[in-house]
Amino acid sequence: MPSSAPLVEMRRITKTFPGVTALDGVDFTLLSGEVHVLFGENGAGKSTLISVLSGVYPQTSGDLRIDGEDIALSSVKDAKKHGIAAVFQEFSLVPTLTVAENIFLGSEPMRGPFVDRRAMVIQARKLFADLDFPMNVKARVVSLSRAEQQMVEIAKAIHSQAKILILDEPTASLTERETETLFRIVREAKARGVGIIYISHRIQEFSAIADRITVLRDGRLIGTVGVHDLTPAGLVEMMTGRAIDEIYPPITRQPDGPILLSLRGLKAWGVSGADIDVRAGEVLGVAGLVGSGKSRTWRAALGVIPMTAGSVTLKGEDVSGKPTRRFLKNGVFYLPPDRKAEGLMLGATTRQNVNLGLIDREDSNGFLKMLSPGKMRGIADRIARKVDLSDAYMARTISNLSGGNQQKALFGRGFGQDYDVYIFDEPTVGVDMGTRAALYRLIKEIAEAGKAVVVISSDLPEVMNLAHRLVVFSAGQISAELSGDDIDEQTILKAFFANERQTA
Structure with missing residues (x-):
């Protein structure tokens, strides 16, 4: 249980930049052994608040206390001396160094005047073993996946023996299994009395990990509530000032729209056969767990990865195995799931x-x-x-x-x-509810203009609220196809694991 004395007290914190007030008199407290969520739209002030606490830059006015002591942080290094470690969305790892070298950067074990690299590797292996996360500590960071880099950042923070841990969108790049590993690590840190500030847009995570939630909007404090004091809909309304039914717009379906894109028996690595029709004037939702094949199916269809069997027809023309640029020129827009690696x-x-x-x-x-x-x-x-x-x-x-x-x-x-088919793969990953609402309105406009829209998403409320028709993937196969009132959460969740059980 969290102790009653605040580990962190931030009072009337204001931060101004030329022409902009990023924080306006914000109060925030963190208790020992607590997970305290910072929640708000992009631009609400979350990043500015944790930047002040982690020493990135000083507040313009207001008071900061750590363990009851008034402090003025002058740098990130200064913050680390006070036991503060932050894992930001933009990683601070050195890509050309190994995992072990990154973990011990600045605190290398020494043997006389030399760095003890053997000890470094042994200790790094023990650290990841304790975290129960497999990692080749001799691998260079540049060779790791983003999820693995995320876990290296977290391991680095754990190694620093921080008493205040800041996690900024830590699960954005993680699978469900990796997320569970992270949650276990967080719970173990809580049990040691570490105070954790957790920033995420994934409301569904809060009940599993959080104690309190502080909501910011436009640089101001809206309020702090217990994790079970508000429903997800109440949290969204608190964050945006709008009811949740204003987030997902009703989308009029064009009846009996022509088939613009058709997949038959499509096979690729991780996909064992998919038959899908995409119609004009309709939003087709695609759901499934990470690794289910929901994204790979479309990447194979569009030539991003190789397809091994089956056919793809675009507006009546066989385009099976054609390069991606052929689809783009012939009226297909594809929004990739990783905007930084593939989109921008x-x-x-x-x-x-x-x-x-x-x-x-x-x-x-x-x-x-x-x-x-x-x-x-x-x-x-x-x-x-x-x-x-x-x-x-x-x-x-x-x-x-x-x-x-x-x-x-x-x-x-x-x-x-003027595209005919729009394929959005994880269209709102890592964005706040206000931006989601704006993007959903664009999807509505596209579909109601008679275009075919495919929304591939790991966010179940998103696909349920946007889709006219929904296909669910499990273990590389379509396990359900639903439409209208049949798009039901329990039915979808059962379909998530239908083929998993058959192939187990």
Whole structure:
């Protein structure tokens, strides 16, 4: 149980940047042995608050106490001296060093004047063994998956013996099994009296791990509640100021729309046969656990990964095994699940990223059929307004934008051409409810314009509320196909494991 004396006290914390008040008199407390969730939309002030606590920059005004002592943090190193460790969305690992070298960076075991690399490897192996997470500690970080890098960051924080642990969207890159491992690690840290600040948009995780939830909106404190004091719908309303039924818009279905994309007997690695029709004017939802084949099916159909058998037909034409660019040119828009690895040019501006969708538009050409910067600017500005991207963001490097604004830019690219089929793979991963509502309205607009829409998602409420028809994947096969009132949570959950039991 958490102790009654606050481990962290932040009182009237205000942080201003030129022309912007990011935090406006926010109070926040963290108890020893507590998991305290920070909840809010992108831009609500969550990252600013934990940046103040982790020493990234000082507050403009307000008081900070650790264990009852007034402190003024001057740097991240200073924060670490006070027992504060943060695992941010953007990792701090050195990619060219090994896992063990990253874990012990700055605190290497020594043998006389030399680093004891053997001891480093032995201790790193013990650390991951204690965490019950398999890891090759001699592997260089650059060779690891994002989920493995996430666990290295967490192991590094655990190794630092921090008494205050900040986890920023820690499960965004993890499978269900890896998430359970993380939750176990968090519970063990709680039992040792560690105070944990947990930032996540995944409301469904809170009841499994949290004690209290603090909600921020527009840099202000809205309130702090016990984890069981509010329903998920109440939390969403507290965060956004809107009822949850305003988040998911009703989408009118076009009856008997023509089949635009058809998959027959499609097989690929991890997919053992899929028959799916995608119709105009309809939202087709695709659900399933991580590893079920729900995403690989579409990546194989679009030529992103090889398909080994079956056929794909687009608007009546056999396009089986064709390269991805053929689909893009013939009217298919694909939004990948990892916007940073596959979707965006992170070193380019937001405008340049949006402009990628305009290259083949005739009205973006000027003299001698060459691309016209002026015409492209006008079109991109109209798209930005459509997806609710501020003019101020267009000239900024897109890697500096929030996840929600990055996703809006990626959606914006889909309005660069007149596509017939839109395939959205995890369309709202890592974005807040306010941004979700905006993206869902765009999906509604696309479907009601007569386009075919596929929404592949690990977020069950998302696919249930958006889909007219839903296919469920289990162990590489379609285990259920539902529509209308038959799209029921219990039916879907049973279908998640239908083929798992058969192949066990």
